[in-house]
């Protein structure tokens with residue numbers, strides 16, 4: 001049976017590189033590109049098919065920062081009936097987090113809660129299959145406990161919404177394993193390292209990064225997480241794709257690394273999470289999910 005792999009944030013950066021690399025690893029997979037914009041999704045599909053003309057590639061439109069869009073996408077995916085792996089590679093990092101149309105913090109929703117709802121809505125496809133299914137969350141080395149607080153888990157009050165959302169991602173993955181491993185669903189978190197992408201181009205302009213490139217190649221001899229290209233950044237995702245999920249440690253983050261001479265490898269590092277906090281946070285996510293489903297009852301089957 002073909003394996004169906006859904007990649008969010010597939011239109012650029014690590015997500016697009018991951019799509020290409022997965023097809024290079026296994027041309028028999030069915031790749032589903034999840035993008036927030038239908039035109040971009042089609043353009044990405046064309047790009048991937050140019051490289052792998054025989055590949056099975058479909059698209060689904062989903063804005064992960066918009067819960068109605070997430071529920072509609074889940075409905076559509078449920079109709080397609082199969083899903084074996086979901087990997088997140090979308091993300092927003094901004095100094096000015098704000099409320100979205102659902103009245104939730106944008107960074108929290110896009111980086112975590114939209115995916116949480118998507119996964120919960122796709123539970124029937126992901127759980128109880130003959131072979132284990134898997135989730136791969138793109139987290140970050142920037143996930144910091146100090147940025148996260150249970151009382152303000154959407155990070156409405158602080159200035160570190162990105163770090164908070166990534167820490168929340170790590171917590172969620174730990175609990176998802178506890179709840180769903182028995183049903184054959186396994187979750188892992190990865191960090192792509194420092195990658196030149198639209199995200200980093202918002203921190204410094206492209207020309208500055210280009211000027212800094214020789215320095216960064218030198219730094220890479222000492223800092224292995226300077227992966228620099230999206231291709232290298234997707235190393236940990238691709239490595240996980242090839243592992244048996246039931247043998248992975250749920251309390252580990254898998255870091256994409258690149259040596260000074262450009263060789264890619266994966267480094268597992270223990271997650272800095274308190275399991276009790278993780279469980280409490282998960283209960284809060286369930287509460288928020290309840291409110292969301294009540295609000296959007298018309299989008300449920």
Ligand SMILES: NC(=O)C1=CN([C@@H]2O[C@H](COP(=O)(O)OP(=O)(O)OC[C@H]3O[C@@H](n4cnc5c(N)ncnc54)[C@H](OP(=O)(O)O)[C@@H]3O)[C@@H](O)[C@H]2O)C=CC1
Nearest residue numbers: 009011012013014036063064065090091194195197198199
């Ligand atoms: N770059 C880096 O150094 C690091 C990145 N990461 C993480 O890696 C992941 C990928 O980042 P990277 O490839 O660098 O970033 P990019 O900005 O290049 O790519 C982000 C992708 O997410 C999509 N996206 C953004 N917002 C939404 C949304 N609301 N709904 C659906 N899709 C959305 C973008 O789509 P569109 O094309 O429409 O904008 C794009 O395809 C992120 O989770 C990021 O946090 C972690 C550590 C370091």
Ligand SMILES: CC(C)CCC[C@@H](C)[C@H]1CC[C@H]2C3=C(CC[C@]12C)[C@@]1(C)CCC(=O)C[C@@H]1CC3
Nearest residue numbers: 093139140141142193194200203204212215216
């Ligand atoms: C090459 C250096 C001489 C100059 C670069 C300095 C900084 C702009 C970068 C150093 C470490 C980077 C980093 C990120 C952004 C850019 C830096 C601060 C991230 C925060 C990007 C998003 C993440 O998820 C984690 C990254 C950690 C490292």
